[in-house]
Amino acid sequence: MAHARASIETTNYKTAIATGHQGHHKLTADEGPELGGKDAGPAPYDLLTSALGACTVITLRMYAERKKWPVTAVHADVHFSRDGDKQRIDRVLTIEGQVDDEQKKRMVDIAERTPVTLTLKGGLEIRTTLA
Numbered sequence: 001m002a003h004a005r006a007s008i009e010t011t012n013y014k015t016a017i018a019t020g021h022q023g024h025h026k027l028t029a030d031e032g033p034e035l036g037g038k039d040a041g042p043a044p045y046d047l048l049t050s051a052l053g054a055c056t057v058i059t060l061r062m063y064a065e066r067k068k069w070p071v072t073a074v075h076a077d078v079h080f081s082r083d084g085d086k087q088r089i090d091r092v093l094t095i096e097g098q099v100d101d102e103q104k105k106r107m108v109d110i111a112e113r114t115p116v117t118l119t120l121k122g123g124l125e126i127r128t129t130l131a
Contacts, residue, residue: 013037049078049089055116056091063110064099072097076111089120 004019006029013036017027029047031037042050056076064071073096080089093111095104111117 011038014040045080049080052076052089052091052114052116052120053078055114056093056111059114060093060095060107060110063107064097067103069103070098071095071107074107 002019003023004017005023006015006017008015013031015029017029019025019027027047028041029044030040031043032039035043037043053076056078057074060074061071064074073094075094075096077092077094078089079091080087082088091111093108095107099107
């Protein structure tokens with residue numbers, strides 16, 4: 001399934017990430033200056049919202065293709081927010097093309113069942129060990 005390796009050296013808080021098949025996709029994560037980083041890449045929660053957005057639009061593209069609906073583009077604006085102990089993700093979909101309101105409503109229903117959506121909503125066990 002999915003795998004990523006994150007490594008950090010002495011530059012606050014620039015993180016090298018290798019992911020994908022045999023780690024051939026290289027990403028850089030960082031924090032913004034307000035947290036002591038240099039904004040060399042997306043922050044961890046930016047990566048989380050990116051993953052949800054990507055999963056959403058990919059799944060909806062696959063669904064539209066399977067249904068042969070004339071969807072020309074799908075956009076997902078995903079925002080993570082925290083207020084004290086409460087955390088929330090707001091996702092706003094924009095569906096372009098010659099699709100009617102019922103088709104758009106169906107795509108919103110499908111978005112609620114994408115793999116990453118279900119993982120985030122269901123929670124998951126995280127086990128940490130030393131190498």
